[in-house]
Amino acid sequence: MTTAAQEFLRKADEKSFDLRHRKTIRQGIDSYESAHNKGKSRFSDWEAARDRCAQIKAEALSRLDQYLIQFEEVVTSRGGYVFWAANSEEARNYVLEVAKKNNIKTVVKSKSMVTEEIHLNPLLEKNGIEVWETDLGEYIVQLRNEPPYHIVTPAMHLNRSDIAKLFQEKIGGVQTNDPTQLVALARRKLRQAFFAGEMGISGANFLVADCGMIAINTNEGNGRLCTSLPRIHIAMAGIEKIIPHLQDLATLWPVLATAGTGQHLTTYCTLIGGARRNDEVDGPEQFHVVLLDNGRTELLDDTEQRDVLRCIRCGACLNACPIFRNVGGHTYGTTYQGPIGSVLTPHLRGLKEFNHLSFASSLCGACTEICPVRIDLHHHLLQNRRNAVNSGNRPWTERLAFSFWRWMMLSPRRFRFFGWLGRKLMKAVRMLGLSGTRLDPMYKWTKYRAAPDFPAQSFREMWMRNHAANR
Amino acid sequence: MPQTGNGSREQILQRVRDALTKPAAPPCVGPPRPIFALVGDLLERFQKECAITLTECTVTQGTESSREAITSILDSLPAGDFYIHDTPQLRSLIEGCTANRSVRWSSEGPPLETTQVSLTLAEGLVALTGSIVTSSGCGGRGASVVPDCHIVFATIDQLVPDLEAAMALIQQRGLPSKNSYVGLITGSSRTADIEKILVLGAHGPRRLAVVLQNR
Numbered sequence: 001m002t003t004a005a006q007e008f009l010r011k012a013d014e015k016s017f018d019l020r021h022r023k024t025i026r027q028g029i030d031s032y033e034s035a036h037n038k039g040k041s042r043f044s045d046w047e048a049a050r051d052r053c054a055q056i057k058a059e060a061l062s063r064l065d066q067y068l069i070q071f072e073e074v075v076t077s078r079g080g081y082v083f084w085a086a087n088s089e090e091a092r093n094y095v096l097e098v099a100k101k102n103n104i105k106t107v108v109k110s111k112s113m114v115t116e117e118i119h120l121n122p123l124l125e126k127n128g129i130e131v132w133e134t135d136l137g138e139y140i141v142q143l144r145n146e147p148p149y150h151i152v153t154p155a156m157h158l159n160r161s162d163i164a165k166l167f168q169e170k171i172g173g174v175q176t177n178d179p180t181q182l183v184a185l186a187r188r189k190l191r192q193a194f195f196a197g198e199m200g201i202s203g204a205n206f207l208v209a210d211c212g213m214i215a216i217n218t219n220e221g222n223g224r225l226c227t228s229l230p231r232i233h234i235a236m237a238g239i240e241k242i243i244p245h246l247q248d249l250a251t252l253w254p255v256l257a258t259a260g261t262g263q264h265l266t267t268y269c270t271l272i273g274g275a276r277r278n279d280e281v282d283g284p285e286q287f288h289v290v291l292l293d294n295g296r297t298e299l300l301d302d303t304e305q306r307d308v309l310r311c312i313r314c315g316a317c318l319n320a321c322p323i324f325r326n327v328g329g330h331t332y333g334t335t336y337q338g339p340i341g342s343v344l345t346p347h348l349r350g351l352k353e354f355n356h357l358s359f360a361s362s363l364c365g366a367c368t369e370i371c372p373v374r375i376d377l378h379h380h381l382l383q384n385r386r387n388a389v390n391s392g393n394r395p396w397t398e399r400l401a402f403s404f405w406r407w408m409m410l411s412p413r414r415f416r417f418f419g420w421l422g423r424k425l426m427k428a429v430r431m432l433g434l435s436g437t438r439l440d441p442m443y444k445w446t447k448y449r450a451a452p453d454f455p456a457q458s459f460r461e462m463w464m465r466n467h468a469a470n471r
Numbered sequence: 472m473p474q475t476g477n478g479s480r481e482q483i484l485q486r487v488r489d490a491l492t493k494p495a496a497p498p499c500v501g502p503p504r505p506i507f508a509l510v511g512d513l514l515e516r517f518q519k520e521c522a523i524t525l526t527e528c529t530v531t532q533g534t535e536s537s538r539e540a541i542t543s544i545l546d547s548l549p550a551g552d553f554y555i556h557d558t559p560q561l562r563s564l565i566e567g568c569t570a571n572r573s574v575r576w577s578s579e580g581p582p583l584e585t586t587q588v589s590l591t592l593a594e595g596l597v598a599l600t601g602s603i604v605t606s607s608g609c610g611g612r613g614a615s616v617v618p619d620c621h622i623v624f625a626t627i628d629q630l631v632p633d634l635e636a637a638m639a640l641i642q643q644r645g646l647p648s649k650n651s652y653v654g655l656i657t658g659s660s661r662t663a664d665i666e667k668i669l670v671l672g673a674h675g676p677r678r679l680a681v682v683l684q685n686r
Contacts (some may be wrong), residue, residue, distance in 0.1 A: 027666065027667070028666070028667055031667040032667070042507075043506055043507060044505060044506065044507055044508040045504055045505060045506055047501070048501070048503070048504045048505065048506050049506045051498075051500035051501055051503070052503070052506060054498035054500055055498060055500060058497060058498045061495075062491070062495075063491075064487050064491065065484050065487045065488050065491065068484070068487070069484070078651075082477060083477060083478045084477055084478040084479050084480040084483050084484075085478050085479065086478070086479035086482055086483060090478055090479060094478065134674070135664070136662045136664040136665070136673060137662075137664035140664070153663075153664060153667075154664070155664055155665070158665075159666055160665055160666055160668075163665055179665040179666065179668045179670050180670050182665060183662060183665065183670040183672075183673055184672075187672065187673060187674060190674060191584070191674065194674070195584050211642075211647035211648075212647070213647055213653070219660070219661050219662060219663075219673070220660055220661065220662045220673035220674050220675070221616050221660035221673060221674045221675030221676075222673070222674045224612070224615075224616040224654075224675060225616055225617070225674055225675065227612070227652075228611075228612035228613050228616060228617075228652075229613065229617075239483065239487070246638050246641065246642055246647070247635065247638045247639070247642070249634070249638060250633070250634035250635040250637070250638045251506060251634075253634065253655075254600070254634065261663070264520075264523075264524075264600055264657070265600045265602060265655065265657045266657070267524075267656065267657055267658050267659070267660060267661055268616075268654060268655075268656060268660075268675075269602075269654055269655040269656075269657070270652070270653075270654040271647065271652065271653040271654060272651065272652055273647055273648075273650075273651055273652075273653075274651040275651060276607075276651060277607075277650070277651050280607045280608075280611060280612075280650070280651060281577045281578075281580065281581050281607070281610065281611025281612070281613070281614070282580075282581035282607075282611040282612050282613050283607060283611070283612050283651050283652065287651070291483070293479070293483045293486070297483060297486035297487055297490055298486075300486075300487060300490040300491070301486075301489070301490035301493070303493050303494070303495040303496075304495075306490075306495040307495070307498065310498075374498055374499070374500070
């Protein structure tokens, strides 16, 4: 088993039985669910909206090269810079280079999962650049030196008293646990950063090909401030963020908002196409877009799973997933958590190291059912499992166990014998008082649960008896 | 002044093209059908949506009552600078109602950190979602996000029914090529990052007020 897999099991075990964690997550997800249902009811046909979004993103992917070039042409024609990064390193280095050339000391960031994916902050900080996460949730996890817990609500695992305690330690001046007061405190601190920030780094929810603009959706307005006040703006996005037309946003914007938080529309739906023009009041002097590949073209090459690139990172599948609800976001040990993370991470970081995530699923299909762009998530989990087995990336003990199982199942006599043996063995374990101890062969299951009694007769024996009696 | 080359452009595009030689199954979807119910009365719907998103919407009859509505908002705010989108329309509207505030016109530069309130025009209003369509042409980027309160002055004929109409308006007016920023704003700045509890005024305006003149 890989270290990542061992770590996953260890943390999953810990978090599943952490009652405080369960309570916080349940509260967060319950409130998401009611908002999401209310949000869906504002569409006359939510399923039609999902269809439309799936089609828009599929169309974008089917001519990805053309749309990317179109986007680049429009952006550069207005004086923006477009940089194509094959991997994390190229993307990180580009940002650092721009920062150094412009003598940047302070960076303000609006929420961007791509910058998490490429681990941008540590590099900037190592080079003496101060980095401020300005999304409140991101700011909280940054103060805690933690990765985001959830792709949309990064501090979902913390309650108000955790946050009050954290603010008291790091900022000071906390008087109450009241969320309004806590937000006001963060606002004062972060506004100083916005006005001092020399470079703003944002993500992009969409890259609109026909008008050459990036689309950013934020509720807090931090995305607006990051892209309005500093003298340089760098937007970072995966190449799959492209959409063909501005008109597509008429559907994608409300669908993203509803799937993400249950809102009808995110407060600030922002389009940015360049630096400040000569006739404009404000805005940055430079506008850069970094287009990141980092494994995405390999996913495009996988025709079975290409639809994963339709993902708009709304986080709905995390909220719907029974595994996520039990083990929590940090357990995954990945940038993208939940079903989408389990499907995506093996493509971004290797099947060998991350195939275990695809096994951490009940295959219930809740993720597929909620996905606003109709990604066939649970089947992709199954395909990853198959690929992991076929490429020899599973432990030899598992292979041995399945060979044995197959051999046993192919003969009624063997099936009968091993069924009998199993029942006897379990009975013996219980009689000896070993149930739930490490000597119990079913330890992983029985350590938290009482094993049920095995019936005296097997189904097969009962069938034989009843069948004989009825004849 | 290009900062550096364009990175792995050719390599990435080649990989995309190679991958796309293999077709993938199209998404399994039904025939296209309407997504939102048609919006009937634009003004009624806009007001209803404003109530949901906590946008203050005041409908006025003529310049005089618009001026009164703006004055009453200004009077309810603490002291501080007043930032105004510099257009002849707002110059004449605002005459005599800046109270005792020091005024900064957008032609004099962007809003300062201390700006208490701003007044701008909008490119349009969306009835379906209660949104305002704005751009850097409406007093700049900061006008709608730096102050504590953002007042938008608009007229009823600026209402469009839904988002498709809003996108068409943006395109027809050529806003993307004339402005480096275009946006929809629906409500004031907010966050629910702490226990999913809604708090207004996360970073930007705590209040968004639309003064909608019926003429």
